[in-house]
Amino acid sequence: MITNPKDSAAARSRxxxxxxxxxxxxxxxxxxxxxxxxxxxxxxxLRLPKAAVLPSPSKKFRVVLPETLPEGEAxxxxxxSVALFRDAEGVFAVSTICTHLGCIVKAEADGFHCxxxxxxxxxxxxxxxxxxxxxxxWLAVTREGxxxxxxxxxxxxPLGTRAEA
Amino acid sequence: MSADERAHGMNRFLENLRAxxxxxxxxxFRSGRPETDRARSSFVFGSVFLHxxxxxxxxxxxxWTTTLGLGIVTLSAFVIASITGVLLMFYYKPYPDxxxxxIKDIHFVVPTGRFIRNIHRWSAHVMVVSVLLHxxxxxxxxxxxxxxxxxxxxxxxxxxxxxxxxFTGYLLPWDQLAYWAxxxxxxxxxxxxxITDALGITRFFDPGGLQKLLLLGSEEVGAESLxxxxxxxxxxxxxxxxxxxxxxxxxxxxxxxxxxxxDADTKxxxxxxxxxxxxxxxxxxxxxxxxIVRGKSPHVGRGPEKTLPSMPHLFTAxxxxxxxxxxLCILLAIVADAPLKELANPAVPENPAKAPWYFLGLQELVxxxxxxxxxxxxxxxxLGLSLIPYLDRETAGTGVWFGGPGxxxxxGFSALFALAATIGIEALVIRFGWLRQWWPECPQLxxxxxxxxxxxxxxxxxxxxxxVRRYDSTRAGALGLFTCxxxxxxxxxxxxxxxxxxxxxxxxSPSDWPRx
Numbered sequence: 001m002i003t004n005p006k007d008s009a010a011a012r013s014r015x016x017x018x019x020x021x022x023x024x025x026x027x028x029x030x031x032x033x034x035x036x037x038x039x040x041x042x043x044x045x046l047r048l049p050k051a052a053v054l055p056s057p058s059k060k061f062r063v064v065l066p067e068t069l070p071e072g073e074a075x076x077x078x079x080x081s082v083a084l085f086r087d088a089e090g091v092f093a094v095s096t097i098c099t100h101l102g103c104i105v106k107a108e109a110d111g112f113h114c115x116x117x118x119x120x121x122x123x124x125x126x127x128x129x130x131x132x133x134x135x136x137x138w139l140a141v142t143r144e145g146x147x148x149x150x151x152x153x154x155x156x157x158p159l160g161t162r163a164e165a
Numbered sequence: 166m167s168a169d170e171r172a173h174g175m176n177r178f179l180e181n182l183r184a185x186x187x188x189x190x191x192x193x194f195r196s197g198r199p200e201t202d203r204a205r206s207s208f209v210f211g212s213v214f215l216h217x218x219x220x221x222x223x224x225x226x227x228x229w230t231t232t233l234g235l236g237i238v239t240l241s242a243f244v245i246a247s248i249t250g251v252l253l254m255f256y257y258k259p260y261p262d263x264x265x266x267x268i269k270d271i272h273f274v275v276p277t278g279r280f281i282r283n284i285h286r287w288s289a290h291v292m293v294v295s296v297l298l299h300x301x302x303x304x305x306x307x308x309x310x311x312x313x314x315x316x317x318x319x320x321x322x323x324x325x326x327x328x329x330x331x332f333t334g335y336l337l338p339w340d341q342l343a344y345w346a347x348x349x350x351x352x353x354x355x356x357x358x359x360i361t362d363a364l365g366i367t368r369f370f371d372p373g374g375l376q377k378l379l380l381l382g383s384e385e386v387g388a389e390s391l392x393x394x395x396x397x398x399x400x401x402x403x404x405x406x407x408x409x410x411x412x413x414x415x416x417x418x419x420x421x422x423x424x425x426x427x428d429a430d431t432k433x434x435x436x437x438x439x440x441x442x443x444x445x446x447x448x449x450x451x452x453x454x455x456x457i458v459r460g461k462s463p464h465v466g467r468g469p470e471k472t473l474p475s476m477p478h479l480f481t482a483x484x485x486x487x488x489x490x491x492x493l494c495i496l497l498a499i500v501a502d503a504p505l506k507e508l509a510n511p512a513v514p515e516n517p518a519k520a521p522w523y524f525l526g527l528q529e530l531v532x533x534x535x536x537x538x539x540x541x542x543x544x545x546x547x548l549g550l551s552l553i554p555y556l557d558r559e560t561a562g563t564g565v566w567f568g569g570p571g572x573x574x575x576x577g578f579s580a581l582f583a584l585a586a587t588i589g590i591e592a593l594v595i596r597f598g599w600l601r602q603w604w605p606e607c608p609q610l611x612x613x614x615x616x617x618x619x620x621x622x623x624x625x626x627x628x629x630x631x632x633v634r635r636y637d638s639t640r641a642g643a644l645g646l647f648t649c650x651x652x653x654x655x656x657x658x659x660x661x662x663x664x665x666x667x668x669x670x671x672x673x674s675p676s677d678w679p680r681x
Contacts, residue, residue, distance in 0.1 A: 050375070051382040051389060079512055100535055101352040103345065103514040115516035116349060117532040118669035129602045131532050133359045133609045 059154030065091065065147050072123065074107035082139060082151055083107050085123065090162030093139040093151050094125045100132040112136065124159065135159070205476040217414045221472035222479045224433050225425035225564065231306070232423065234486040235299035239327075241490035242292035243406070249285035250399065257337065259395035261388050264339040265508050272505060283498035289331050291494055293523050296327050304553075304647050305576070307568045307640065308424035314554035316416040319409055321551050326406045328523065333398035335521055336391065344386060344509035345518040347394070351381050353531060353539030360536055363610045386511070425564040429470070436471045516667045525661025526654050529591075530618040532669050533599065542618050546650055549626075553647070557639045569640035571632070579628075579645040583652035586624050590617050591660060595671045625649035 020028075063077045065086060074083040074094075081096045081104055096105045096112065103116035111128065112121040119130030126135045137156040141149050141163040149163060181188075191197075196207030206220045225231055256275055258267045271278035300320060303309055309317035336347045357373035367374070382389030417423065426432065473479075506515075520528050530538030562568020567576055594617050600607045625646060633642035666672040667679060 049379060049382075051378050055383055055387060055389065081512070101349045101356075101531065103348065103518060104512060113668055115514050115668055116345070116518045117528075126605075127601060128605065129598060131534060131601075131612075133535065133612075134362065 099134040225429040226423040237486040238295040241487040245288040286503035287497040309554040336394045340506040356535040526657035529657040529661045533616040570636045570638040571641040579648035583649040587656040
């Protein structure tokens with residue numbers, strides 16, 4: 001006898017085929033269980049390439065500012081992407097990594113210029129022209145002694161935060 | 166066991182031993198010597214490598230004007246790059262500074278090392294050029310149409326993989342060129358921050374940071390990045406490319422060969438008398454295996470087509486293209502050396518720092534907005550191109566150059582339109598600057614949304630929608646859109662390569678660049 005599985009439950013007897021045969025149900029359940037397990041395994045596998053061991057060279061460094069550094073002129077410690085300035089209110093550090101695509105900006109008389117895509121910044125880091133989406137951030141500076149300062153490249157501070165001169 | 170029986174066994178053994186070479190040959194080449202059309206057909210059919218081709222090929226596919234051989238040029242360049250790449254791996258060590266030394270060793274010390282490296286470099290360039298031209302050929306002959314829609318999408322993925330292979334190879338020499346191109350590339354990966362920063366949600370949702378971390382394995386370009394790019398370049402991307410290539414080729418065969426007009430046979434006239442006909446008595450219909458292959462057979466209602474055996478007609482053409490490609494790469498390798506600048510210096514960027522030439526169009530867009538130029542617009546373009554075969558369901562002009570409404574005239578006009586639009590907006594930006602100069606406090610989101618790149622994209626899109634209405638044909642719109650993208654790509658690339666100098670300023674010629 002051929003039964004339409006869509007018939008109402010009341011009309012069906014124990015001997016009629018079930019709406020989803022038990023064998024099919026178990027088979028489908030097994031397939032979906034395997035697929036779910038594979039998906040979770042894939043998630044676990046994909047966690048690996050997300051860099052877990054980050055090289056973390058010290059972002060803090062000590063710098064001695066020359067006594068003769070004139071106001072408004074940038075002091076560029078070698079091998080660091082920071083420009084230090086001294087003015088009447090104190091000492092501050094501006095990052096020289098372009099906020100556009102990470103090139104090192106060049107300090108010039110009128111501010112900073114990026115060689116890669118032509119962004120220009122004022123001495124306080126504000127964007128003057130070009131594609132840079134944000135101002136150059138200010139970095140934490142603390143005074144350690146006369147003319148000696150510690151700069152933390154890993155820590156940005158609000159605009160206008162200075163260390164005493 | 167009697168002595169007789171032992172002698173008999175020994176004789177059989179000796180007979181088998183004598184026959185072994187012949188039997189071995191017969192188990193390798195099961196169809197015998199490919200001397201007749203029939204044996205050659207079995208030979209192609211029975212070989213796992215050759216059977217990516219169908220046994221017979223239409224004469225339309227063999228005309229060189231149909232394809233210009235561009236797909237095979239791309240494959241050949243990939244094969245050449247793979248072979249030379251493996252050779253380079255014998256000496257290359259993926260560790261900062263050491264990498265640079267080993268490239269110098271390959272270039273100056275290893276016998277033929279410079280030659281092999283040059284061929285590798287040039288075959289990569291040839292591959293990028295030919296894959297772009299191949300895409301243009303498929304588009305302009307309307308060969309992407311049903312049933313080949315998905316193969317066009319696979320082609321998009323192959324284009325992306327090819328560019329990925331080129332880009333990852335760019336870092337490996339660890340010179341200034343490499344270091345700064347990768348710094349820029351990695352920061353483009355993190356450029357969704359341009360939007361998340363503007364919305365102030367980067368702390369909770371930072372896809373840009375994740376992409377950059379996955380690519381570099383670190384916050385900055387260093388040893389972790391080099392090993393990642395090396396792994397992608399020599400292992401992951403080649404495997405992806407091979408898998409996609411197999412599907413790409415297999416589908417050509419399954420889709421009934423290359424696209425051709427319905428009346429291709431009439432256009433070509435009667436075949437050469439020396440070719441053996443497929444059917445001596447033409448049947449009215451051919452049938453697929455019922456219920457296994459969906460849709461109607463390409464032959465139903467048309468009768469058999471006049472095809473040629475793939476072996477030797479198609480194979481000689483393919484080998485010829487391979488040899489020409491190899492000759493081109495070797496010639497270029499003799500004429501021009503692959504560049505190697507000074508050792509990477511993380512403190513001093515190149516000025517100007519230019520990406521490889523095929524990314525300079527993007528770099529020009531990136532110089533307006535990092536996110537839109539580097540991620541947004543490329544995604545829109547790839548998505549737009551992938552959709553074309555699903556929107557263009559017309560049939561007129563399939564397999565013919567500039568087929569469909571409008572034709573070559575429309576393509577030419579679109580090229581002029583795109584040339585004017587692209588040069589116009591670039592000239593405006595170069596002469597007068599953009600929002601930031603006019604209004605320094607302008608919010609970044611506005612610049613991200615309204616910049617020369619997005620305006621061009623919108624202009625192209627409006628233009629092609631206009632064509633759809635005017636010609637009452639999606640194909641006409643697609644023809645306009647593709648031509649606009651192609652011309653835009655060329656114009657922006659030329660500006661990036663030739664007219665941009667230090668600080669990405671505009672110069673009429675590199676000889677005008679200021680000297681330090």
